[in-house]
Amino acid sequence: MQPRRQPPPAPRSGPGNPRPTAPLLALLLLLAPVVAPAVSRGAEDPAQPQDAGVRRRLLQQAARAALHFFNFRAGSPSALRVLAEVQEGRAWMNPKEGCKVDVVFSTERYKPESLLQEGEGRLGKCSARVVFKNQKPRPAINVTCTRLIEKKKRQQEDYLLYKQMKQLKNPLEIVSIPDNHGHIDPYLRPIWDLAFLGSSYVMWEMTTQVSHYYLAQLTSVRQWKTNDDTIDFDYTVLLHELSTQEIIPCHIHLVWYPGKPLKVKYHCQELQTPEEASGTEEGSAVPTELSNF
């Protein structure tokens, strides 16, 4: 896979100054904080748009990475958040540490079938420091967010979800969620939420400065067994990586109980090289161990 080259360090230029000064041997990428106006999501200074565009993208991606981490750490399938808007941020780059980003952003609840495109109007606010370590995955993240849902309500919703999972027929049928038309059956929603939670961990761990992941589809829930009181399930997701446009199948196994930290193990498929794609390979991985409760 071809590595995506870094954009060249931007020449310094203040706002309203169309002519760039001599480019520095820059260790600093940018200093000016960004305020993104609601509608004009374009370059601040069109004569040097590459600065603003690259900066904005970096802040967005840092915010998303922070949210993957936050969602995983919160460990609550009822309290998942998605990015609403980046509000401000700045970034530093140095050869030793890598790329450090401070970003402030708003979030909303992740509710796939919410009627309002922009969510329910309740916006939480987060601030994060994200450090991408020189092309290595698993960025170091420090993130705090204001509360979006009452703790008690969250616990209740988690417990309700837990009970719904417990009541699902066992063994589970293999289905695609969402279906090919983007629809999620309400009966299957708890599975999806829990799968999204587990996938957040995987996506955080795989994120680098250039690789950013989205959860495209859940393609199978292979086996769901109860092991004492915890929920223990295996599933396969398709992750979409934006810069390469690749679809990456990942097999994930998670163990969850409301209020307890989430345990996740996973294996994602590598991109095939022409030599490996012999055409007679077996299809997607089937777990070698299956057991009924």
Added chain:
Amino acid sequence: MQGTPAGGTSPGPSPMDRQTLLVFSLILAAALGQMNFTGDQVLRVLAKDEKQLSLLRDLEGLKPQKVDFWRGPARPSLPVDMRVPFSELKYIKAYLESHGLAYSIMIKDIQVLLDEEREAMAKSRRLERSTSSFSYSSYHTLEEIYSWIDNFVTEHSDIVSKIQIGNSFENRSILVLKFSTGGSRHPAIWIDTGIHSREWITHATGIWTANKIVSDYGKDRVLTDILKAMDIFIELVTNPDGFAFTHSMNRLWRKNKSIRPGIFCIGVDLNRNWKSGFGGNGSNSNPCSETYHGPSPQSEPEVAAIVNFITAHGNFKALISIHSYSQMLMYPYGRSLEPVSNQRELYDLAKDAVEALYKVHGIEYFFGSISTTLYVASGITVDWAYDSGIKYAFSFELRDTGRYGFLLPATQIIPTAQETWMALRTIMEHTLNHPY
């Protein structure tokens, strides 16, 4: 009664398995005089070892017969598929469970599946005979779209015509709709959707847009002025082979379906196959990659068809290529950070278009050059268009920003199309008012 084994090795019932099922069952039903399979299930069992395998073989030998193997017990680790009549389900499941045999339900009710398949097949034969009953708020198959095109052209033959500009790798027609109020070789605007087949919202938006044009002609002053002076061309299914594949086998397929001897991965990224910075950063020489640029510029028939058509026409003034997702409106270049010569103009136009879009449903789009807004990508449509002299070259990334991604719910088709239309209209109006 031995069943025919279902094809494929994938764990879930693939469409090919389902076809096999249908055919098998229909033959069976015919032979046995309309059997009913209500409540019958197909179970998939994974035997861990020979001992478990022989337990399964024992089932086979039961008299009266309780299961019907579609994929018989062969080796451990290969799935065993068996049809279990409704009356025997309880017994068989208890048998499996008591012997520790893991199983999953592949098909919950065969009769339901049969009925669905039959309905779907009948539906596909019953293609609509007019566009008034066509649902603009659903996703459609290739056959449905091509059928709609024929009806649409018939109903609006005063300003719409259909042109075949070539054939895809698998020999499907590549079709373009031409909107024209006459004249010869008016300056023209090009719009394409579906160059990446998994981006279903783009085809759906294109279809709605085509209908919007004929509806608003004569009513919307801006559109009417545009059409009086210019022609509009819309290629709805720019990658028909890929699109068919997203319906039949792989919903997330992106590339075309070209095959080359000795190369085991299929398909070229049609948006990396253009003759502009071909093979550069942001495209891949690995045929297994999603951004594989192909062996040479324009090597793909789907791209060559457009290049030939636009070049032969010689009077295109704007080109708009529509993708999803990310909510962005962008202009060249994708291949480098170098700004185009009329960057300021394109920046301002994109800004206006995005504001017009926002006013419809409050959806926010980023805008800027492709390389700075999205990522560096080489050999792309709009770079080629710009280098060919088309000053107003834009690329859209429609809804959403990742919540659903490619699997955008059909309920968002019309809102997306409505807002996108306002942006398209802005760009077309500017093109009209700035002849060159």
